[in-house]
Amino acid sequence: MLLQLEGIQKRFGGVTALRQGTLRVNSGEVHLLMGENGAGKSTLMKIVAGMQTADEGRLLWRGQPATFRSPRDAAEAGISMVHQESLLAPHLTVAENIFLGREPSHYGFVPRQRLMQEARHLIEQYGFPLRADMQVRELSPAGKQMVEICRAIRHGSSLLIFDEPTSSLSESETKEVFRIVAQLKTRGVGVIYITHRLEELRTIGDQVTVLRDGETVHTSALAELSMNQLIKHMVGREVSAVYQRSPIARGKVRLKVTGLSRPPLLKGIGLEVHAGEILGIGGLIGAGRTELCRAIFGIDAIAAGSIEVDGVPKRIGSPREAVAAGLAYITEDRQKTGLALGLPIGQNITLASLDRISQYGLLRQAEERAVETKFMHRLRVKAAGPKQLVGRLSGGNQQKIAIAKWLARDAGIFLFDEPTRGIDVGAKAEVFALMEELARQGAAILMVSSELPELISVADRILVMKQGCLTGELPGGCTQEQIMHLAAFKESVH
Amino acid sequence: MRSSLWQRLLPFLTLIALFVGLIIATPNFFTSTNLSSVVRQTAVINIMALGMTMVIITGGIDLSVGSILALAGCLGTMTMTSGTMTSGTMTSGTMTSGYSVPAGIAVGILVGCLAGLLNGALTTRLRINPFIVTLGTLLIIRGFALILTNGMPVQNVPKGFSFLGEGSVAGVPFVLLILLAVAAVVHVILEHTKLGRYAFAIGSNPDAAFYAGIPVKFHTTVIYGICGMLTGLAGMIESSRLMTGQPTAGQGYELPAIAAVVIGGGSLRGGEGSVVGTLIGAFIMGLLSNGCDLLGIQPFVQQATIGAVIILAVSVDELRKRI
Numbered sequence: 001m002l003l004q005l006e007g008i009q010k011r012f013g014g015v016t017a018l019r020q021g022t023l024r025v026n027s028g029e030v031h032l033l034m035g036e037n038g039a040g041k042s043t044l045m046k047i048v049a050g051m052q053t054a055d056e057g058r059l060l061w062r063g064q065p066a067t068f069r070s071p072r073d074a075a076e077a078g079i080s081m082v083h084q085e086s087l088l089a090p091h092l093t094v095a096e097n098i099f100l101g102r103e104p105s106h107y108g109f110v111p112r113q114r115l116m117q118e119a120r121h122l123i124e125q126y127g128f129p130l131r132a133d134m135q136v137r138e139l140s141p142a143g144k145q146m147v148e149i150c151r152a153i154r155h156g157s158s159l160l161i162f163d164e165p166t167s168s169l170s171e172s173e174t175k176e177v178f179r180i181v182a183q184l185k186t187r188g189v190g191v192i193y194i195t196h197r198l199e200e201l202r203t204i205g206d207q208v209t210v211l212r213d214g215e216t217v218h219t220s221a222l223a224e225l226s227m228n229q230l231i232k233h234m235v236g237r238e239v240s241a242v243y244q245r246s247p248i249a250r251g252k253v254r255l256k257v258t259g260l261s262r263p264p265l266l267k268g269i270g271l272e273v274h275a276g277e278i279l280g281i282g283g284l285i286g287a288g289r290t291e292l293c294r295a296i297f298g299i300d301a302i303a304a305g306s307i308e309v310d311g312v313p314k315r316i317g318s319p320r321e322a323v324a325a326g327l328a329y330i331t332e333d334r335q336k337t338g339l340a341l342g343l344p345i346g347q348n349i350t351l352a353s354l355d356r357i358s359q360y361g362l363l364r365q366a367e368e369r370a371v372e373t374k375f376m377h378r379l380r381v382k383a384a385g386p387k388q389l390v391g392r393l394s395g396g397n398q399q400k401i402a403i404a405k406w407l408a409r410d411a412g413i414f415l416f417d418e419p420t421r422g423i424d425v426g427a428k429a430e431v432f433a434l435m436e437e438l439a440r441q442g443a444a445i446l447m448v449s450s451e452l453p454e455l456i457s458v459a460d461r462i463l464v465m466k467q468g469c470l471t472g473e474l475p476g477g478c479t480q481e482q483i484m485h486l487a488a489f490k491e492s493v494h
Numbered sequence: 495m496r497s498s499l500w501q502r503l504l505p506f507l508t509l510i511a512l513f514v515g516l517i518i519a520t521p522n523f524f525t526s527t528n529l530s531s532v533v534r535q536t537a538v539i540n541i542m543a544l545g546m547t548m549v550i551i552t553g554g555i556d557l558s559v560g561s562i563l564a565l566a567g568c569l570g571t572m573t574m575t576s577g578t579m580t581s582g583t584m585t586s587g588t589m590t591s592g593y594s595v596p597a598g599i600a601v602g603i604l605v606g607c608l609a610g611l612l613n614g615a616l617t618t619r620l621r622i623n624p625f626i627v628t629l630g631t632l633l634i635i636r637g638f639a640l641i642l643t644n645g646m647p648v649q650n651v652p653k654g655f656s657f658l659g660e661g662s663v664a665g666v667p668f669v670l671l672i673l674l675a676v677a678a679v680v681h682v683i684l685e686h687t688k689l690g691r692y693a694f695a696i697g698s699n700p701d702a703a704f705y706a707g708i709p710v711k712f713h714t715t716v717i718y719g720i721c722g723m724l725t726g727l728a729g730m731i732e733s734s735r736l737m738t739g740q741p742t743a744g745q746g747y748e749l750p751a752i753a754a755v756v757i758g759g760g761s762l763r764g765g766e767g768s769v770v771g772t773l774i775g776a777f778i779m780g781l782l783s784n785g786c787d788l789l790g791i792q793p794f795v796q797q798a799t800i801g802a803v804i805i806l807a808v809s810v811d812e813l814r815k816r817i
Contacts, residue, residue, distance in 0.1 A: 297705075299704075299705070318707075319704055319705050319706070319707045320707045320708070320709055322707065323706070323707030324707070329705060331705060336699075336701060336702075337699075337701045337702055337705050338702055338705065339699065339702055340694070340695050340698035340699040340702050340703065340765065341698065341699065342698040342699075342765040342766065343694055343695065343698050343765065347691065347694070347695070351691075351695055351702075351703070351706045351708070352706040352707055352708075354688045354691055354692070355688065358687070358688045361687045361688050361689060362686055362687055362688075363686055363687060363688060363691065365686070405706065
């Protein structure tokens with residue numbers, strides 16, 4: 001037994017994050033840690049990695065009671081964490097980052113040559129797709145993730161913790177991460193792996209532990225568990241893994257895009273979204289899906305093409321004009337571009353519609369309160385009240401606020417970019433139900449998603465993009481293989 | 495609530511404690527002469543700090559306020575004296591018409607506003623960090639004030655002008671009334687208008703504000719303009735107290751103005767700050783230096799004390815946020 005956690009408790013002020021955290025990890029095992037957002041996974045892992053200390057409970061490391069008071073403590077014992085957001089120094093090279101804080105030194109001098117050599121050796125050994133002398137800021141998110149993994153391995157860890165490592169990676173990059181996890185496993189390293197992507201579990205996991213409301217509710221071999229059982233453990237009730245859509249009658253065309261180009265990222269995109277329709281956009285990372293949303297919403301200038309809203313040609317050169325035309329954009333990164341995390345929930349909800357609840361620049365407060373309460377209630381936001389800061393909410397509730405902002409604005413055309421990224425199963429179902437409700441009320445919805453099962457079950461039609469071009473159209477309910485074929489292999493018409 | 499009750503009260507309690515402490519420590523403190531002199535001395539910085547609060551809430555900073563104050567003071571007083579300058583050696587202000595004082599004050603405020611708009615436009619259009627932009631305009635505007643006056647103070651301002659900085663209404667210093675009026679206006683802007691809400695949103699997350707369809711550049715520029723306007727007003731008050739237009743006035747005033755905002759809970763990262771907080775911050779510094787004067791503490795020690803208070807206030811604030 002490599003790591004054993006028994007009855008771990010942790011409180012933050014009046015909030016109990018963990019009441020009964022139990023976990024056992026063996027060497028050479030990939031242990032999945034599952035649970036909804038706020039279930040206590042991250043807190044439990046922070047305790048293991050020395051970023052926080054437990055209030056109660058026992059931590060046994062290789063059979064001995066241990067307490068890690070700092071990440072350095074944990075690293076010295078052989079525990080490293082690969083973080084979701086990269087904690088690297090962007091201006092230093094890959095090699096320098098790998099050895100950061102633990103440089104091989106010779107009387108205080110760092111021998112550059114040796115550093116570079118050791119980094120190259122490590123990279124070759126595992127076959128990382130990296131170059132030791134590149135600056136980290138030039139790397140893709142996947143590349144940064146790889147550097148994080150290199151760092152952890154270099155520290156000679158016998159337990160690696162991955163916190164949602166693939167949430168921002170493409171299919172092929174994800175495979176690369178899995179390959180490295182498999183290699184670590186064969187070398188006898190224990191791996192704890194946190195993920196929200198249900199479909200990727202089977203490929204890598206051995207054991208699974210499920211946390212719910214700060215308690216370990218289930219532990220078993222992954223093979224003994226069906227997907228639906230797993231979800232049931234996570235949410236504590238029966239939820240189908242696949243969203244059940246009911247059909248909506250399609251209305252007239254609300255958004256029409258013709259010949260939209262922004263070389264080299266977008267080439268001659270044409271599409272129509274009808275009232276009551278959810279149009280899915282599939283494709284690999286880098287296919288130009290987010291760029292399409294950004295171009296339609298006026299964030300990036302387009303080289304050619306036209307946009308019609310409800311049959312009227314619109315010149316959209318800025319988000320302001322897009323909003324005025326009735327468009328809404330729920331971005332893929334709500335923390336960076338969707339929400340003002342330091343402001344209260346209420347102010348985030350009304351942010352895009354202040355001109356409607358103000359007169360001569362003065363805000364009509366009663367009206368604002370009414371809007372805030374209405375949408376918090378309608379979206380069932382779990383919070384103390386409209387004055388609570390958005391930054392303190394869970395991912396699912398944050399996403400609801402990001403959506404509420406546009407509902408308050410009465411938008412009619414919605415661009416959803418990765419609407420379920422980083423939110424838990426229960427919240428996903430709520431987001432889909434909301435999208436369906438909007439469609440039923442006559443909204444036109446464009447939905448970009450990398451989660452193929454979601455795309456297939458939610459969208460009425462799916463357009464697939466590859467390298468900035470549309471490569472084909474599929475009906476809702478098509479197979480994942482059909483989408484992948486168009487996304488990866490189909491030669492584009494251009 | 496944006497902040498807990500405790501955090502709201504802590505700076506206020508500090509101010510009260512300081513006030514009570516000074517009453518006990520020295521009999522010369524709680525006298526109307528001393529109190530009104532504290533008000534007069536701090537009014538200029540206070541009014542600038544209120545403008546600075548708005549800028550800091552948007553995530554910006556204005557280092558050029560000291561220079562704007564000087565330029566506004568010089569151009570404002572020059573407007574007042576333009577009638578008398580030609581008549582050479584006349585004793586101060588006997589020849590000026592009744593309108594020259596308000597006209598001069600208006601010019602000073604306008605000059606401040608234009609300078610602020612320039613800062614805002616440079617920051618948003620050229621996408622340069624406001625720290626750099628206003629460091630540049632700090633030098634440019636100061637240079638401009640010196641060139642304009644040839645480095646000499648503007649003399650012979652009308653006598654009536656002294657009322658702005660030194661007058662009283664029913665025993666209350668006129669500057670206190672101005673300060674309260676400015677504070678009320680800035681408070682209403684920040685808490686009850688679209689502009690104020692946008693300022694918070696821009697400071698909290700400029701990208702999210704832009705994506706929500708807010709004209710970020712326009713509103714940021716307006717905020718800098720308002721800050722400049724208030725600085726222009728402060729410049730006229732300073733000139734009124736000196737009864738000259740000094741091209742060298744206001745050097746280093748940006749630091750206490752920024753300090754007042756920060757002590758009052760404003761964050762240089764943007765998205766946080768309040769009128770009440772800034773006023774408390776400014777008065778804490780004002781009382782500290784007044785108290786040191788009355789207690790005969792060296793000015794060098796005063797400076798060090800105020801420096802320590804700034805660091806203490808911000809660290810207490812940060813500590814609270816981490817919990």
